[in-house]
Amino acid sequence: MKKFILFCSTISLILGCQSSVNIATKSDALVITSVNASMTAWASYVNAGKATEQQITTVSNAYNTYYNAQLVASNAVTVYLINPTTNLQSMVMDATTAVANSKTNIVNIISSFTK
Numbered sequence: 001m002k003k004f005i006l007f008c009s010t011i012s013l014i015l016g017c018q019s020s021v022n023i024a025t026k027s028d029a030l031v032i033t034s035v036n037a038s039m040t041a042w043a044s045y046v047n048a049g050k051a052t053e054q055q056i057t058t059v060s061n062a063y064n065t066y067y068n069a070q071l072v073a074s075n076a077v078t079v080y081l082i083n084p085t086t087n088l089q090s091m092v093m094d095a096t097t098a099v100a101n102s103k104t105n106i107v108n109i110i111s112s113f114t115k
Helices: 002-015 019-047 053-082 086-114
Strands: none
Touching (some): 019 053
């Protein structure tokens, strides 16, 4: 995860002030921080023996969805850096939206289980 944050920071520096791709990359760092905080709380909850197997499976599946969305977003940004076209910018924005949606899902799931 730390490597991904470094990757996002590097991309932000490379992109400089470029439009919505730069904004999306910066907002992704906030998403990563939010998911990391939720996963830390989740780990404490699980380690305390409070989680059921079904809850663990549900969070695991949600995290896998989030992780895969992050991979797609990372690849989209990499491709955009190689060839910054409008179509690719749109691909980055779509991937970033998928990351944000999967982040909301996992944070909400963890929050509902740990209340």
